[in-house]
Amino acid sequence: MVAKVGHSASSACTTVCAAACFWPLVGVYYCIKYSFKAAEATVGAGYDAYNRRRVRTRRLPKSKPLATVSSSSQSTTAPPVIGTTRTSFLHLPPEIRLHIYRLALVGPAIIQVRTHSSFWGPRPSTWDPAQGIRDDADAPSEALRRITRLGGSWLHPLVTPPSHGCVRYGAVSQLICGEGRHFVPGWVQPEKTAFPTDLMRSCRVVYGEVLDVLYAGNTISLFGADMARYFCRNASPEGLSRVRFVHVAHVMPSDGWDSSSHMKSVRASMRILRDALPSLRQLDVEVALTYGQPENPDKLWAWLREDVLGQFRDLERFVLKVSVYKHFRPDRPRGHEGWTPPYEPLSSWNDGEYQNLKDRVMSSG
Template identity: 55%
Template sequence: MRRTAMVKRKAFFIAFVLPCAAVYYCLKYTLHAVEKTFDIVGSARQNHRVKTRKRPKSKPLAVVPSSKGTTPTTTTTTTTTTTKTSFLHLPPEIRLIIYRLALGGPAIIQVRPTYSIRGPRPETWGPTQGIRSEHDPPSKTLRLTIGLGGSPLRQLVSPPRSGCVVYGCVSQLICGEMYYSMMTRFRHHETVFFTDLLRVSRAVYVEALDLLYAEHTISLFGVEMARYFCRNASPEGMARVHYAHVALLFPASAWNSSLQKRSVKETMKLLRDSLPHLRQLDVEVAVTWGQPKHAGQFWSWLTGDDVLGQFRGLEKFVLKASAYMPFARRPYGNWAAWTPEYELLTSWDDGEYQALKERVTSSNEVAALS
């Protein structure tokens, strides 16, 4: 009797359990392969977009001095009628309120290849503060993103699923550590961008530029996003940028390759030339993984006139440089497991850092660098 029961259980296992298990694992690994394929294709498309996309040619804004010669006004607002009224006939104060309601107040804008994300500035920041302070620690969100395998082209990442547990993507900005929101609204299957307001007319475009560029902190993840922003943002808008945050990523063993050094040097020069009215600059350097090879040479090159020393005339400058430590074992589980430890660069020199700050916040020899 017992032998018959065992035979029946074996037959049931072979007839039903094994086929179900085979189907389950087949679907599991097939879906994983499909997901990985989509990730590769998406990364390739993002890379192509960042390298090739460039703003189309357009006529520069036509501006004429006002009667007092102090405030520029657009020529498009000079035409008036006595029988019709429009949005531009409202008092400037009311138009400013409308622009603020549509575009929001001062925020941090993190540039991405497809659509950017935004989040509020930390409440601890002062009214005139657009970047982090000296005492603020390096970005934990940046460490988590890098630990999860993220990059400038793939900024929204999440820990791998753990059994039936699926984690959401990282939802904090790399600058300010605040929760972000998408700069779009979805209504009736249509995507509406907040910046579509600037398409109303060139007069509205000029008036809203200050709110869109001058009051926000522009956060650039890597040299890829810095070049992408400078190639595609409005030239008139970039001339109004006052606050910027730049995250520079360096491989510990290959930072001194000619290609890497030339890329960073040219990107810093591009930012300097594209943001002529920049007031505050926050630079975060992340070295992966471990201390950089020839740390002393790395520090001298980083703080030299070829890289960060190119800037002049800033009101405030902050530099944070960290070496991310490799994981002792492969992470598994929640967010904390994927956040690598970090330590200060072994070649960090406070005296040289203060000397760098004095150079970049000095207004002398500005013309010589242009």
């Protein structure tokens, strides 16, 4: 009997000791967990504020104009005499040099501009060689829908679905134009990457030719009005004059798109693109409304046609997509696809008026 009492006392003492050790460890774990989350939220808020200020105020100083020496004048010089003159890279025909640049810089591509480390990705294989934007028959961007539904924006184009237990999903890494996966950033493997700036520092002739490849040969994708203004204020003036293919995505709230500040911001950003890109030839505009049809869809449709896009002229290709995202709640977490909201066209969309808009912006004058 005494042995049983002693054994029970020993078991109770062990249980108390285990609890005394376990619960403090649980408390320490949760303290560390929520402290890290609070620190991460604080750092994220500070980074967002810095980026917003950077986008709205940063403006690079004007660069000196390029020397008026064209690559064609280089190619018309007399060929070197073997044995008497050393040959160099510039003695190659311009066509061969441009082909080498494209191989080194992996183009033509789609460049999604960011304040830091812009995304690069391939154009869809179904596009024609001269095609730099989407077709009218292409569906609106799935990547844009997922990013928007998960709370992403032009500040946070990389977002992930919420974790489900031990299951964690990767970030949405698709480009909002073309839907392709973006390339690994060059700074991850600098020893295997040819940076454009490395080539452009060699001489003024190569600088001008690489500008042609970077700006004229690639599609520039801009996420939001702020990013459009940021790009036009800080890109190379010589590069801006070469841009030919542009994709712009505007995400607007269905119940607040007609605020004076929002309308002014979108209209001004498109006007800046018109004035800063004299060589623009193909323009792809995607408008996404969150969530549901707006109260006055006719006013929105007229504003887009007349004020926002009616200011463009002399384009050879133009595409407009207006999507209305629907409210939805995923049944269960299913990765990226489970967080892609359905969409419908704008209720006031009119194919005849859209064709008239295309005719206007693709006419000269």
